[in-house]
Every structure is written in C-alpha cells, then in structure tokens.
Amino acid sequence: MTRIAEAWRRVPTVSAKFLLILVPSLVVAVSLCSALFYYDRYKDLQAGLREKVAAIADVNAAALTNSLWTFDVPAIRNVIQAIGANRELVCVEVSDDLAEGWFVWPGSSCPSVDDSHVERRVIRVQNLQVGTLTLHYSQDVVREQLRQEVVNTAALLLLMLAGTIAAALAALRLTVGRPLGRLIASILEAERGGGHKQVNWGAADELGRVIQAYNAMLTRLGQEEAALRKSEQRLALAITATRSSVWDYDLHTGHYWWSKEFPALLGYGSNELPMTAETWSSLLHPDEAERVMAESRRRLRDHAMAYTAVYRMRRRGGQWAWIEDRATAQRDADGRALRLTGTMSDVTERVRAELDLAHERNVLQVTLDNTDQGIIKVDGDGRVVTANRRAAELLNILPEVLSGNPRFADIVAIQRRQGEFGEMGDDPDLYLSFGTGPGGAGMAAAGAAPDDEFGIPLGEPAGMIDQPFTFKRRRPDGRIVEVRTNPLPEGGFVRTLTDVTVEARSAEEIFNAMQELERAYADLKETQASLVQAEKMASLALLVAGVAHEINTPIGIAFGCATHLSGRTSTLAEAFESGTMRKSELAAYVATAGESSRLIEQNLTRAAELIQSFKRVAVDQTSEERRRFDLLAYLEEVVTSLGPTLRKSRHRVAIACSPGIVMDSFPGALSQVVTNLVMNALTHAFPADSKGHMVIDVDETADGEVEIRFADDGVGIPAENLPKVFEPFFTTRRGSGGSGLGLHIVFNLVTQSLGGRISVDSVPGDGTTFTLRIPKTAATASTAAAPPTASPTTTPVSLEKEPA
Incomplete structure (x- = not known):
C-alpha cells in the first residue's frame, strides 16, 4: 500500500x-x-x-x-x-x-x-x-x-x-485544468521574479472562490510589498544620502552585522571586511581607540537607551574619516543590554566644516574687533551672542562684559545707570525688539517720538517688529552715535553703532546749503518764467507790427479814394451853386463816386478781414482758451499773420493739409508753436540772400491724432547740437539777440498744453524736419498741464535744429 x-x-x-x-x-x-x-x-x-x-x-x-x-x-x-x-x-x-x-x-x-x-x-x-x-x-x-x-x-x-473520456477530460480541463493552470502559471511567474500577476478567472464554483481569494491575497501582498519596497527605497535613499550604514550587535551570540554601506564608507568592497567586533575596533584611530572602546563598554553597564559618539576610522587608502555612531540598546526587564542597533555616518565634511567655522569665527571676531563700526548680535532670547571691541567702546561698557554673552536688557540697565542715554532716556531696542520696558508713554516722556522717529509704536509685543529702523542718540560727552537695528528672521536683531558726530555736523551744514540752493532755484525758475513770458510778448509785438503793416495799405487806399471823392464833390457843388454844372460833369462825378465807393468798400473789407484774423490769432496767443476750429483755416490765418515778416525775406511757407480736419484743442498754443518754428527757420535755417522754402504738412492718423511736419530746405543742424535743441537757453546766436527759449517753448507747448510729442530730424546741408503728433481732441485741463513723460534731451531725434 x-x-x-x-x-x-x-x-x-x-x-x-x-x-x-x-x-x-x-x-x-x-x-x-x-x-x-x-x-x-x-x-x-x-x-x-x-x-x-x-x-x-x-x-x-x-x-x-x-x-x-x-x-x-x-x-x-x-x-x-x-x-x-x-x-x-x-x-x-x-x-x-x-x-x-x-x-x-x-x-x-x-x-x-x-x-x-x-x-x-x-x-x-x-x-x-x-x-x-x-x-x-x-x-x-x-x-x-x-x-x-x-x-x-x-x-x-x-x-x-x-468520447466519455474526452468529454470528461474537456470538462476537467475547463472546470479544473484551465483555472489550475493559470493559478500555477501565476505562482511560477511570481517565483521567477516576474511579479504578482492575478489570475484572470471568474466562476462561482469552488475553484472560482479559491482563485478569487488568491487574487485578493495577491492584491494585499502587492500593496504590502509596494509599501515595503517604498519603505526600503526610502531607507536606502536616506542611508545613501546621509552616507550612513546600519549595524547590529547581538550580545548573547556575539554576532556582529553591518549593511553593505559601511565598507563603502571607508573605501572597501562589500566582502573585504569580516563582520566582527575585532574588525571594527581595528579600524579605530589609535588616539581614540581606548576612549571609544571604554564608551562602548559603558553602554553595556548603564541603563541609557540611546548613545551618540564621534570618532575617527581608517579608510582603505590610509586617510581618516570622521564617523558619527548612533546606537539604541535593547534591554531585558533587569536592565541588562541584550542587543545594540544603530547607524554609522560619515560626518567628515561636517566636522571639517565645524572646524573651518570655528576658524572663521575667530577670523570674523578679529575682523570685527578691527572694524571702526560697533556690531552687536542679539538672539531671539535677548542674549548677546556676538560683539566687537568698538561696540564696547561706543556703549562705554567693558569688552569682557559683552564677551560673556549677557542679556541685552542687562546691557541697557548698565547704560541706564551710567546715564548714557542722555535726553533720550532709554534704548528703543529694549521695547521695539522684546516688548518690555515702560512703553510708548515712557519713551515719549524721555524725549523720543513714539511713532514718527522709529516708524513703529513703542512698547510693541515681542515678534511684531520685522522692519529695520535707525535712530541717533547723543552721549553725555557730546558724541552722536547712529544706531541701526536689523531684525533677524529667526528672532533677535543685529545692531550697528557708528560715531557720526562729524557727519551730523556736516549734514547740518549741507542742510543749510540745500536751503540756499532751493531759494536760488526758485529765483531761477521765476526768472525763466519771466523770460518765457517776455518771449511770448515779443512774439505778440511782432504780430502787432505785422498787423499795422498789413492794414496800412488797404486803409491808405480807402483814405485816398475818400479824399479824391471829397474834392470832386466840392467841385461839383460849386458848379451846381454857380449854375454852370454840365451834364458831362455830373456823369463824370457819378462815375468817380461809384469807382471810389467801390475801392473804399473793397479795401475797408480787406482791412476788416485782416483785423478779425489778427485779432483771433492775438487773442489765442495771449489766452489759454480751448475751442473747436478748422485746422487748415487756422494754419492759413497764422501764416497770414506772419506775412509782413515773410515778405521782407525771399522765403515762402506752403501748407499741405486736407480740409475738414476739426480740432478740439488750444489754438493759442498751436499758433505759438507754428510762429516759433517759422521764426526759428527764418533765423537759423537760411543763409543771407538765399531763397528758402518751408512746408507745413498735415496728416490724420488712425489713433485720433494729427501729424504735423514742419520742414525747411535750409542748412540743417550739426550732429553735436541735435540732442540740445529743446534745452532752455541753448542758442548759437546769443550775440545776435537769440534767447535760446524758442524751441524750449515749442517743446513745452506741444507736450503740456497740446498733450502731444515732438521730435526733430536733420542732416547738415539737407534741411530740418520737426514732427509733431498731437491729439485732435485735447486732454482735460489737469492732464494737459501735467509734465511731459520724457525730457527734451531724451526725445528721439535724427536731425538737430539750432534753437532761437
């Protein structure tokens, strides 16, 4: 059997x-x-x-x-x-x-x-x-x-x-063989390391329930393995990132084990170091071996649960590595150590950094002691952690007191007893940084403003001050010390003390000098405004002279016709009274009267039109009135008002503007701009006895502006003068009566009154073009009066015009 x-x-x-x-x-x-x-x-x-x-x-x-x-x-x-x-x-x-x-x-x-x-x-x-x-x-x-x-x-x-066997085998395969085969394949796949693959089989029979339970078990196993892998990965990454290894020592069996990272820390292969306590002790630095072994034996006797030690171990190449050993003991009920488990980490870089930091601290302290500025660092607990000799000198405190890391409040108390605060009465840092002391009322009574001087209320609770602040205090010996405090993110602050006695006195002198400069600048601005007004009045006087000259001719003709008609009337009246008047004389008188009346009416009408045109231009130039006007008609009026001046020369002005462009702006400013540009060209652009041309070309833009280009075919502007044409008082004709304000006034009128912008383009010998872009509808009064966004010297230019 x-x-x-x-x-x-x-x-x-x-x-x-x-x-x-x-x-x-x-x-x-x-x-x-x-x-x-x-x-x-x-x-x-x-x-x-x-x-x-x-x-x-x-x-x-x-x-x-x-x-x-x-x-x-x-x-x-x-x-x-x-x-x-x-x-x-x-x-x-x-x-x-x-x-x-x-x-x-x-x-x-x-x-x-x-x-x-x-x-x-x-x-x-x-x-x-x-x-x-x-x-x-x-x-x-x-x-x-x-x-x-x-x-x-x-x-x-x-x-x-x-047939029965075949059917039975088929039924067995379908009901038992196939699910069992898939189950076996899944198990073999898991054994080969291919992962946990669930069995794709769903049935309500016993095998179906078995496979369902198996799949559920695989799901739980996969989750547990994933969590375990993640935990192992985190542990491995943590060990690798911290350059650490894990060790375990069983005191009962004497078995010593460490992870593969420990030999790698010292440059050995994973199998080169036998896992024994003797191997570990043989790698210790000779100067530290006895101490480390004594501490290790002490771990077995005391009842502590955790230990930390730092010592050196020999690398494979003979160098020494600093190792930080952290251990945890497992003890029985009587407190006897049964097992030690811990980690060993390579902290060579940290130890070297600490040694370097200690050296740097010494260097820093020497540097601070040789600095002319006093420096104090106070931590979040209100204790002085760093101070130099200069700080002790300016605080009138012994250096030994500061080097002993006293509390900042004690330093303030010492100064208070010595009367170092003078009229201030106390140290604001004591309240602003730690929220102690008498508070704002006490500080105000001591002579310091609670808010304005320091920018924050005095007596504020600790942790509320997060902005640097500065104040000055006068010592009893008359020296002025500037105290600057900068809060630290982790709490506390860094305070610098600077002897600013000389600087304070110099600052007072500079303040007085600045007041004098402000008065001089105000006088200069007033003088400049007067000169600009004088320039405007000169332009108006030129307009009046032109008006007088233009009106003189039609009024003279009308006066001559009236005189001639008056003489003929007297002659005809004498003939009529004497009875000698002939029909031919009456016909001749009628003809003379009609022609004289026609000439008188024609010339007086011409004079009235000129007067009306000149009146509008004159009123516009002397007022800041805003109104709607036709741009072409107004430019023709302005050019007409300049007719007497233009007829004295051989130069001509042409206007290229489409009719129907209506402006809602300040015509006086526009008239002043055109007049100044024409006069500037007549003065600087054309040599004597030359015949020049000026063109005013106007185009509408799609953004609701008009572009006015004033161009001449004169001598142009030298390149070195081009950036300065809009500066006030710049002129190359100062000995010939030039004021240097003409183009400066043009710039101000365009950018401020008209709310536009102006640029100049010129090539020496090839004329000059001024380009104005002004809105058809001017801005409001407050906006129009705002200063330009760019100074004249920064206006993009490619040609330069000599200012009037």
Whole structure:
C-alpha cells in the first residue's frame, strides 16, 4: 500500500489521476453490465434456435408422412436435402420403421458431437408410427452471432468510452485544468521574479472562490510589498544620502552585522571586511581607540537607551574619516543590554566644516574687533551672542562684559545707570525688539517720538517688529552715535553703532546749503518764467507790427479814394451853386463816386478781414482758451499773420493739409508753436540772400491724432547740437539777440498744453524736419498741464535744429 500511495503521489497531472480512476471504473462497470446482458442474450438465442429447429422438425415430419408410407425414396431424399439447407442443422436422420430403412444427411451417419443438440419427431400415419425424423443441430451459429454482436458492441462501447473520456477530460480541463493552470502559471511567474500577476478567472464554483481569494491575497501582498519596497527605497535613499550604514550587535551570540554601506564608507568592497567586533575596533584611530572602546563598554553597564559618539576610522587608502555612531540598546526587564542597533555616518565634511567655522569665527571676531563700526548680535532670547571691541567702546561698557554673552536688557540697565542715554532716556531696542520696558508713554516722556522717529509704536509685543529702523542718540560727552537695528528672521536683531558726530555736523551744514540752493532755484525758475513770458510778448509785438503793416495799405487806399471823392464833390457843388454844372460833369462825378465807393468798400473789407484774423490769432496767443476750429483755416490765418515778416525775406511757407480736419484743442498754443518754428527757420535755417522754402504738412492718423511736419530746405543742424535743441537757453546766436527759449517753448507747448510729442530730424546741408503728433481732441485741463513723460534731451531725434 505504501508503494501504491507513493506511485499515486508521483502521478504528474490531475488529468492522469482522473483517468486512472475513471477508465478502470468504466471498464469494470461496462464489463459487468455486458456480461449480464450477453448471458441473457445467449440464452435467448439458444431458445430461439431450439424453437426454430423444433418448427423445422414439425413441418418436415408432416412432409415425410406420405413419402414414408408410400416408401417414396426419392421424395424422402429430396425432403432430407431440403431440410439440410438450414445451416443450423449438422445432420438429418430419417428412419423408416415399416421398411426398416435408414436415411442420413449428409453422410452415412451423423457424427457424435458433444455440443450438438437433437430434435426428434415421430412420423405417424393414422396413429401408426411409420418412422422417426431426427435433426442434429449445432449452437455455432448462435455463438457466431453472439460473437459478432459482442464485437460490434465492444467497438461501440470503445467509441463511447473514448468520447466519455474526452468529454470528461474537456470538462476537467475547463472546470479544473484551465483555472489550475493559470493559478500555477501565476505562482511560477511570481517565483521567477516576474511579479504578482492575478489570475484572470471568474466562476462561482469552488475553484472560482479559491482563485478569487488568491487574487485578493495577491492584491494585499502587492500593496504590502509596494509599501515595503517604498519603505526600503526610502531607507536606502536616506542611508545613501546621509552616507550612513546600519549595524547590529547581538550580545548573547556575539554576532556582529553591518549593511553593505559601511565598507563603502571607508573605501572597501562589500566582502573585504569580516563582520566582527575585532574588525571594527581595528579600524579605530589609535588616539581614540581606548576612549571609544571604554564608551562602548559603558553602554553595556548603564541603563541609557540611546548613545551618540564621534570618532575617527581608517579608510582603505590610509586617510581618516570622521564617523558619527548612533546606537539604541535593547534591554531585558533587569536592565541588562541584550542587543545594540544603530547607524554609522560619515560626518567628515561636517566636522571639517565645524572646524573651518570655528576658524572663521575667530577670523570674523578679529575682523570685527578691527572694524571702526560697533556690531552687536542679539538672539531671539535677548542674549548677546556676538560683539566687537568698538561696540564696547561706543556703549562705554567693558569688552569682557559683552564677551560673556549677557542679556541685552542687562546691557541697557548698565547704560541706564551710567546715564548714557542722555535726553533720550532709554534704548528703543529694549521695547521695539522684546516688548518690555515702560512703553510708548515712557519713551515719549524721555524725549523720543513714539511713532514718527522709529516708524513703529513703542512698547510693541515681542515678534511684531520685522522692519529695520535707525535712530541717533547723543552721549553725555557730546558724541552722536547712529544706531541701526536689523531684525533677524529667526528672532533677535543685529545692531550697528557708528560715531557720526562729524557727519551730523556736516549734514547740518549741507542742510543749510540745500536751503540756499532751493531759494536760488526758485529765483531761477521765476526768472525763466519771466523770460518765457517776455518771449511770448515779443512774439505778440511782432504780430502787432505785422498787423499795422498789413492794414496800412488797404486803409491808405480807402483814405485816398475818400479824399479824391471829397474834392470832386466840392467841385461839383460849386458848379451846381454857380449854375454852370454840365451834364458831362455830373456823369463824370457819378462815375468817380461809384469807382471810389467801390475801392473804399473793397479795401475797408480787406482791412476788416485782416483785423478779425489778427485779432483771433492775438487773442489765442495771449489766452489759454480751448475751442473747436478748422485746422487748415487756422494754419492759413497764422501764416497770414506772419506775412509782413515773410515778405521782407525771399522765403515762402506752403501748407499741405486736407480740409475738414476739426480740432478740439488750444489754438493759442498751436499758433505759438507754428510762429516759433517759422521764426526759428527764418533765423537759423537760411543763409543771407538765399531763397528758402518751408512746408507745413498735415496728416490724420488712425489713433485720433494729427501729424504735423514742419520742414525747411535750409542748412540743417550739426550732429553735436541735435540732442540740445529743446534745452532752455541753448542758442548759437546769443550775440545776435537769440534767447535760446524758442524751441524750449515749442517743446513745452506741444507736450503740456497740446498733450502731444515732438521730435526733430536733420542732416547738415539737407534741411530740418520737426514732427509733431498731437491729439485732435485735447486732454482735460489737469492732464494737459501735467509734465511731459520724457525730457527734451531724451526725445528721439535724427536731425538737430539750432534753437532761437
């Protein structure tokens, strides 16, 4: 039985075990059923054979009755041969009792066969026995038929068995084999390191529930493994980032273990250092080995749970590395150490940085002690942590007191007792930085403003001051010390003390000098305004002179015509009174009166138009009135007002402007600009006895502005003068009466009154172009009066015009 059980366990597949159970069971069951069936079938076939032979015997016995009675041998033989045609019969015997004859088929006698069977019939004629019919038959036919049926049935049963096995195997594969195969594949995949792959199978049977539970287990296992991997990764990253390693020492077994990072810290391979306490102790620095080993033994005796030690260990190359060892002890109920676990980190860089920092602190302290400015650093607890000798000197405190890290309040108390605050009465830092002391009222009573001087209320709670502040105080010996305090983000502050006695006195002198400069500047601005007004009045005087010259001609002609008409009227009146007036004289007078009246009316109308035009220009130049006007018509009026000046020269002004451009602006400012540009060109652009041209070209822009270009074909502006053309009082004709304010006034009028901008472009020898861009609708009064956004010297220019 043991061998059978062992052989059964070695069967490799469930299908094989299933077949080993199914096939014998089916064979045995089918064999038993077939044996019972064919035993009954054999009995039925035997009974049928006997019935058939009996029927043959009954039928042929009646057929032989007449033949035997008549002793008709041929008939008897024919009947016997007919009987022998049945293949179930082995031998046929007919006896003739009357003639004592004997007939046998197929031989002379019937063979004696054990398994043969005999069926006899007595042949009677009228109750007289005349013979006997004996039929010998064999059951070979029955057995052959039974064998054939068995063979056919066996073939059919084999087919059914094969189909049943195939169906059973298919059902087994679908219900058991396939899910088990997927489950096994998932397990093998996990064993090969391919990860936990869930089984894709859903069924409500036992295997389905098993696979569902397996998938749920894989999900939980995956989550736990992911969390474990993340934890391991974090631990590995933390160990790697901190250049640390983990170690463990079992005091009971003496087993010492460390992670692979420890040999790497010292430059060794992972297998080069045996994991023993002796290996660890052999790497210690000789100067520190005894101390470190003593501390290690002490860890076993005391009851502390955590330890920290810093010591040196030898690297592979012979250098020494600083190692920080942090350990945690596991103890039993009696406090005996059972196990030590900890980390070792390479802190060489930190130790070196600390040593360098200590050196730098020494250097810094020496530097601070040789600085002319006093420096104090106070931490968030109000304790002095850094101070130099200069601070002790300016505070009139011994350097030893500051070097002892006293509280800042104690320093203030010492100064208060010495009377160092003078009229101030106390130190604002004591309240502003720590929220202590008498508060704002006390400070105000001491002579310091609670808010204005320091910018923050005195007596503010600690932590509320986060802005630097500065104040000055006068010491009893007359020295003035400037105190500057800068709060630190972590709390506390840094205070600098500077002796500003000389600077304070110089500042007072500078303040007085600045007041004098402000007064001088105000006087200069007043003078400049007067000069600008004088320039405007000079322009107006020029306009008046032009008006007088222009009106003189039409009024003179009208006056001459009126005088001539008055003389002719007197002559005609004398002739009329004397009665000598002739018709021809009256006709001549009428003709003279009509012509004179026409000339008088024409010239007076011309004079009235000139007066009206000059009046509008003059009023515009002397007022700041804003109104709507047609730009083309107004430019023609301005040019007309300059007619007398232009006619004295050979120069001409042309206007290129589209009609219908309506401006809502300040015409006086525009008139002043055009007049100054024309006069500037007449003065500087053209040589003597030359004939020049000036063009005023106007275009509308899409952004609601007009672009006015004033161009001349004169000598141009030198490159070195181009950036200065709009500066006040700049002129190259100062000896010839130039004031240097003409283009400066133009710039101010364009940028302030008209709210636009102006630029100049010039090439020496090729003329000059001034480009104005002004809005068609001027800005409001407050905006128009605002100063320009750019100074004249920064206006983009490409040509330069000599200022008037």
